[in-house]
């Protein structure tokens with residue numbers, strides 16, 4: 001399968017090139033040239049299959065031409081060493097719990113898949129070393145760092161905004177050592193993302209070292225996220241639910257929701273999506289005005305969604321570009337809601353008191369959007385519970401007024417010693433650091 005750039009000014013790439021480069025040379029995002037439709041019989045039969053079996057079929061549609069079946073199968077099976085259970089919260093609202101992986105956030109799926117695929121390519125090519133640059137607003141850094149930890153031939157640099165991620169999040173990528181380096185940038189997430197993008201465009205840097213990105217712009221990270229949409233549907237079918245499905249996705253850089261849209265285009269029957277946001281509402285504004293106006297991100301308690309210029313918007317535009325009026329079509333298939341910190345807190349408290357289910361601040365946006373959209377009688381809503389609430393311990397404990405139990409997996413990270421390198425937000429400083437490694 002070939003991959004083309006959303007900006008259309010770069011040559012087509014093979015899977016291997018797209019994965020190693022991350023971003024195309026014209027700063028566009030890679031798109032698979034074809035989205036294969038899976039047969040209806042596969043969809044109908046999913047309820048009898050395991051997560052790994054379903055995921056392998058989905059992966060095969062994208063990567064099957066480029067990776068031997070046994071290798072791809074191993075990568076998929078090894079990536080998915082944990083479950084993504086669907087849990088009923090209310091009569092017609094379900095939580096797709098994506099926090100059972102090593103760092104307790106959905107990004108574990110994409111990060112683990114990408115690490116294994118990249119490791120395979122490096123070995124196959126006999127390359128010496130590849131450097132992964134990743135900007136994080138919180139959870140990407142930990143998922144990528146843990147996904148790549150100890151993978152031979154790969155060095156990871158995690159750029160994160162100083163003082164803007166929770167203590168637990170920070171511990172998950174600053175305490176690992178080995179091939180993982182944490183760079184603490186005096187700026188915002190958008191600054192970190194800009195530094196990574198600039199690094200890819202810098203000739204001198206690229207001549208010195210092989211650079212790649214593990215942000216959700218990388219096809220190897222974002223496409224595997226479609227696996228669990230299929231599996232969620234399979235779990236509903238298994239439970240005998242035949243209602244139409246609406247997916248509500250807490251969205252920041254829009255990688256997760258874009259993977260869901262790909263799943264729909266592959267034939268998964270989804271009524272529509274909801275992009276649930278915090279106060280960073282650039283997508284909602286786009287739906288309302290038909291103008292896409294990126295702006296600086298605002299800090300919120302759902303900090304992994306503090307994104308003012310979501311990268312994957314380019315992919316959504318590209319997908320819907322085939323329609324006469326893309327904006328109108330996008331508006332029908334992807335609704336959006338935006339919530340303030342107060343509203344998020346109110347939702348967490350209300351749901352906890354009423355049902356005992358504890359939402360995290362991101363999942364709370366997804367849940368609340370399913371309430372506000374007013375599902376039809378023959379519809380059920382699934383929101384993606386993108387992280388474990390204990391990752392946002394202070395926030396969540398303050399809201400519900402009780403202690404939250406910290407899973408042992410998380411406690412282990414917090415025992416480590418923080419190691420990070422502080423840098424100003426200028427590209428000059430960042431480049432200097434890399435050039436002098």
Ligand SMILES: *Cc1c(COP(=O)(O)O)cnc(C)c1O
Pocket residue numbers: 105106107138139140216250251252253254255256257304305362386387
């Ligand atoms: C990254 C993240 C999001 C946003 O996902 P995108 O793919 O960037 O839209 C939502 N919730 C949590 C907990 C995250 O870590």
